[in-house]
Amino acid sequence: AFAAIALPAAAAFPERPITLIVPFAAGGPGDTVVRLVGGHMARTLGQPIVVENAAGAGGTSAINRAAQASADGYTIVLGNMGTHGAAPAQYPDLQYDPAKDFAPIGLMVNTPIVIVARANFPANNLREFVDHVRKNQDKIVEAHAGVGSVSHTTCTLLQSIIGTKTARVAYRGTGPSMNDLIAGHVDFGCDQIVNVAPHIQAGTLKAFGVATAERSAVIKDVPTTSESGLPEFEVSAWIALFAPKSTPKHVVGKLNDALVKALDDEGIRARLLNLGSEIPDRAARTPDALQALVVREVARWTPVLKSAAQ
Numbered sequence: 001a002f003a004a005i006a007l008p009a010a011a012a013f014p015e016r017p018i019t020l021i022v023p024f025a026a027g028g029p030g031d032t033v034v035r036l037v038g039g040h041m042a043r044t045l046g047q048p049i050v051v052e053n054a055a056g057a058g059g060t061s062a063i064n065r066a067a068q069a070s071a072d073g074y075t076i077v078l079g080n081m082g083t084h085g086a087a088p089a090q091y092p093d094l095q096y097d098p099a100k101d102f103a104p105i106g107l108m109v110n111t112p113i114v115i116v117a118r119a120n121f122p123a124n125n126l127r128e129f130v131d132h133v134r135k136n137q138d139k140i141v142e143a144h145a146g147v148g149s150v151s152h153t154t155c156t157l158l159q160s161i162i163g164t165k166t167a168r169v170a171y172r173g174t175g176p177s178m179n180d181l182i183a184g185h186v187d188f189g190c191d192q193i194v195n196v197a198p199h200i201q202a203g204t205l206k207a208f209g210v211a212t213a214e215r216s217a218v219i220k221d222v223p224t225t226s227e228s229g230l231p232e233f234e235v236s237a238w239i240a241l242f243a244p245k246s247t248p249k250h251v252v253g254k255l256n257d258a259l260v261k262a263l264d265d266e267g268i269r270a271r272l273l274n275l276g277s278e279i280p281d282r283a284a285r286t287p288d289a290l291q292a293l294v295v296r297e298v299a300r301w302t303p304v305l306k307s308a309a310q
């Protein structure tokens, strides 16, 4: 007879639902991508993935909480170019180190940045927009998702390039800030394409430039920033998944495997591409590739944000 051999409990991961913290309000780019990709991951893993939106301080409060959660794979978190790239330069007292306090799971998408404004903003192209903002700085209001977020970071760069300092209002994510922009309560913002493409297509937002080398197929009437005379403003963001550091390797491996499968699924791919996001190839989806990306991004944004602050 065979003796029963007890497998280590963790080998059965996951045995219960996984909490995925989104550090921004529902309805924004991070939330949208996570619900699409996470839904597929849950089917692969055989357990629900429960999304918890926990906004505040540009996402950094929730990221900090996630860094301190049990390292068992049952609490994971969405991080982006803001929380895991720009935040250290913006918060001298940041409680977490993006490169040291996490076990990276994998990159989900790259998201080009678009300069958008309320539909009745009095400009019809990027030059007119820049002109109008320069001349009306005291009246213009930019909306973003909190200091250190992607929207805040990229518009910090934009305002530094065009030499403006408008009022800037922090929201709990670009889901709510876009609602206010569509309603005309604020004037402009810099946001990830996945959040704005449908509104640009519908004409409820004006877009003045996509900050990439090539135009995006989903908003192909929107010129690139370099076509419009602002080549210095070329910037793309990204959205990824992280677990607390010391999460066991095989647990991270299972989560990464589920992520990779979701990004290979034709239906998920079609929906992500339809929103204008770019799907990383397989080599860019590994935990090691994400770790290297975080290190590069912190190094890239620190000097940019320091000089923009001057």
Ligand code: MLT
Pocket: 024, 025, 028, 029, 030, 031, 080, 082, 144, 145, 149, 150, 151, 152, 172, 173, 174, 175, 192
């Ligand atoms: C969001 O998901 O609301 C955005 O990614 C926030 C941001 O601009 O980083």
